[in-house]
């Protein structure tokens with residue numbers, strides 16, 4: 001039986017490359033994206049099904065889950081990939097609204113999508129949730145002078161990704177019939193960083209692809225990048 005994988009923010013960049021690679025490996029990928037035109041075009045390129053999902057909108061997320069229930073009936077792997085860097089304002093100019101926007105898109109969205117998709121995941125023999133976090137949310141990485149993550153100050157994005165990592169670990173503790181793992185893509189050239197990243201999107205999706213294709217016995221509550229465990 002083929003693995004059915006739902007990916008958010010999959011119309012471009014890391015989400016799209018994840019969809020491309022998992023399709024190539026024989027999985028049935030459902031390409032989630034908020035914009036119907038961009039999503040349809042990306043799904044057509046890969047020959048997969050597009051489902052509209054804006055991860056900041058409860059109704060959109062519920063409609064996406066209902067659509068998948070009607071078409072595929074269940075989900076084996078959920079990849080919470082959609083994310084934003086948020087405001088590039090100086091730290092002293094950041095506002096509460098700036099914070100709410102980043103935390104809603106990067107953190108609350110994972111709760112929203114997990115809540116809606118859990119019943120579909122629980123129909124799988126080996127359900128797994130992969131949350132795309134970042135080394136930018138790791139204490140170890142942001143305090144290591146040899147790491148690029150220590151050279152950047154981005155209060156909202158980094159703290160939102162620290163929350164994503166902890167959220168993943170807490171879900172792993174609380175929900176033991178579904179695997180929850182966090183993946184750090186590493187610094188990857190995408191629109192996210194105006195293509196300043198040093199890795200290709202293929203390198204940037206190695207950790208997610210590994211987590212989406214490993215055996216169920218591989219475990220839950222892990223934080224990995226393409227080289228192995230990430231200190232956090």
Ligand SMILES: NC(=O)c1ccc[n+]([C@@H]2O[C@H](COP(=O)([O-])OP(=O)(O)OC[C@H]3O[C@@H](n4cnc5c(N)ncnc54)[C@H](OP(=O)(O)O)[C@@H]3O)[C@@H](O)[C@H]2O)c1
Nearest residue numbers: 009013014034054055081082083134186187188190191192
């Ligand atoms: N690139 C890196 O170096 C790097 C490093 C570590 C972690 N990450 C993480 O990896 C993930 C993907 O990053 P990326 O580099 O591929 O970024 P990207 O090029 O900016 O793509 C982000 C994707 O998320 C989607 N998205 C944003 N807000 C959304 C919403 N409300 N609902 C649904 N989709 C939404 C975007 O859709 P639209 O096209 O419609 O805007 C796009 O498909 C993010 O979680 C990011 O934090 C990236």
